[in-house]
Amino acid sequence: MRVSSEVQRGLLQTIQHSSFPTLTLQIPSPNKSDDGLRSSLSYEDPDGDLIVPRKKSNVRRKRPNRNALVTTTNLMHLRVAASSDVDECGTQLWRGALLLSELLLDNNKLIEDVSVLEVGCGIGLVAIIASRYSRIFFATDNDLETLKLTQHNIDRNVHGRIRVRHLDWTDLTPVERNGIFGWTSDELTAFQSASVILARSTLQFLKFLYGRFNKSEFLVMYLTVEKRVVFAIDTMSSISLGYDVFQQSICSHPNIRTKTVGKSHQYQCSACDRNQRYFVASPIPVISIPQVFQYVRMTTLELWRVDGIIVNENESIVDKKSAV
DSSP: OEEOOHHHHHSSOEEEETTEEEEEEEOOOOOOOSHHHHHHOBEEOTTSOEEOOOOOOOTTOSSOOTTOOOGGGGEEEEEOOSSEEGGGGGGSOOHHHHHHHHHHHHOGGGSTTSEEEEESOTTSHHHHHHTTTSSEEEEEESOHHHHHHHHHHHHTSOBOSEEEEEOOTTOSSOOBOOSTTOBOHHHHHHHHTOOEEEESOOTTTHHHHHHHHHHOSSOEEEEEEEOOOEEETTTTEEEOHHHHHHHHTBOOOTTTOEEOSSOTTEEEOTTSOTTSOEEEEEEEOGGGSOOOSSSOOOTTEEEEEEEEEEOOHHHHHHHHHHHO
């Protein structure tokens, strides 16, 4: 089944380049105060020529902006697929990526100078923006065509330190391997120490994300989820499969759960089903985030912060023993 993002159809102007349309977006310049950011950024213009960011001239200006980059750094050129199969929808631009990007533009200290892991990198929009503030950014996906498209977009836009890598979401730890999207031993070490996870989908990632929380010393996750309602023939009712599964995976007993003695993001809750995975999560008001891009923010689009997981007593004991 083919799907097409309505966001792409209405977002700015689309210019045709062979089978891939290109979106041109305007974004704010990075506001880091040190010159180190400027020296770490690199990008190419739409013709593939390297552009060196330079300070604006202070001639005839009473108060020059010492940290301003040339205006071309405000433009982002992104290739997207006009349509795709359902299992390859990462090659299109969706509302979740726009909202997550806006969160980071407005609150870049959330990822400043830390290792960040993005699960499901899409067309690379979030990676390009977030890498300007993070120490290292891992843009991952399990689809080869999505990774190729992400790498293309990263190569043609201003960015920080990004690694585009293949990640099997059924395996908590990637293995070292050769290839353009393979992992080096140093990258695997940085992967394990990532303290922030960004994600947009939920249904296929929940097991992986729970496992990451269970293995990490410190971790926080920001994710967007959209409530897409469909009619289920077997139950003869309207459901939102991915959204409903995520909601059912959130612990709703803040007055009962307690922190474990071990890791700071592990909790215990006597009211939660021991046979199910639960997250400790809270919604972030979408209205509190300034809108940068031109798209319709549907009321079905939500943003969540996940601070931990619910573990049963046996899991906590095993984990503490393994850490000794």
